[in-house]
Amino acid sequence: MFDVGFSELCLIGLVSLLVIGPERLPKVARIAGYWLGKTRNMVASVKEEIKLELRAEEMRQIFKEQSGLQDVQQILDETSNTLKSTLDQPPAESAEQHEPK
DSSP states (O other), X not given: OOOOOHHXXXXXXXXXXXXXXXTTHHHHHHHHHHHHHHHHHHHHHHHHHHHHHHHHHHHHHHHHHHHHHHHXXXXXXXXXXXXXXXXXXXXXXXXXXXXXX
């Protein structure tokens, strides 16, 4: 995210030493580190929650697609059974219906 090198860190340390002073600098650094750690932990937990929600949504979509495929499979099975029963009928019945009288 931020590209902070060693020279930038030294400059920040020197400026904070001049502004805050040597007696309060360790306490301020400890407090800043504490809040930085809490912020990182919070961001990591939010990222993890978002990841879990995305996985759950993907699973919902997969289940939804699977249920749609099961419906299509059921329709195909019904059509196949209907065709088989139609083909299993004796051909004499269908010939009598189509003969002119």
